[in-house]
Amino acid sequence: MSTIEERVKKIVIEQLGVKEEEVKPEASFENDLGADSLDTVELVMALEEEFETEIPDEEAEKIRTVQAAIDYINKHSA
């Protein structure tokens, strides 16, 4: 079973088509990984699917880095 961190990174790699070494915790989706607004929406939806959770819009807006995504899932998964 992969850790939450690994699963989040895998989704980021798949959704944004970036290399594994680029997906550092502090990497910003938009500034470092080249995501546009649609990419970030898709990314959030992929996270919702993977972790079977619903991320409200106001929370989704705050998920701007790899670490922020990991933290959010850690905090909200059972």
Added chain:
Amino acid sequence: MSSSLSGQIALVTGATRGIGKAIAENLVAAGATVVGTATSEKGAAAISEYLGEQGTGKVLNVTEAGAIDTLVAEIQKEFGKIDILVNNAGITRDNLLMRMKDDEWDQVIETNLTAVFKISKAVMRGMMKNRHGRIINIGSVVGTTGNPGQANYCAAKAGLIGFSKALAKEIASRGVTVNSVAPGFIDTDMTKALTDEQRERIFDTIPAGRLGRPEEIAAAVGFLASAGAAYITGETIHVNGGMSMV
């Protein structure tokens, strides 16, 4: 028979008769598997019958809460994906604006515009993931020209074109195109409801001198659904015998 759409799954709303039926038949002829919707069980059964092995009819009342999501989930489960969505279902509730009831306005906007938003939203996720999809909305010439007695219908059809353009820009990068086909006066039950006087007046405005056939709308839809139309998005194809050239 060409099979350019073989392996593709299409959802066509309002496929019992008229333009919707012609579209479903066109897509089937091109090799697609088609799910056609009707508002009644009887209509759905009729669709299943004319589609034969290459498709099935399902009941969908677009204004019923939750019905759209349920149907889309059902199709995805049964067929695995939806490649082509044709938003064709539509109604008219004609009345001069001075006499138009709130109800007549609401029903037309709900069925002809709001439902298109809901169905498109329900299918676009899968299309974006597949990096391929076609959303084709059936508008009307009156959405561009206006028509007395149809302020509600004209508003919905004009809204549809704006909607298509906005969505086209949002998802073009994902290989999904969004276009409209705007029929002029086509020989269907909807236009049979016109009075003789209305028909006479309309004939005078059509350079082709005749009503269009449902197959002639379906041909435009078939083209937009094809691989050859991959670079066309946010566009409206007017099929109206020269009635209005935009």
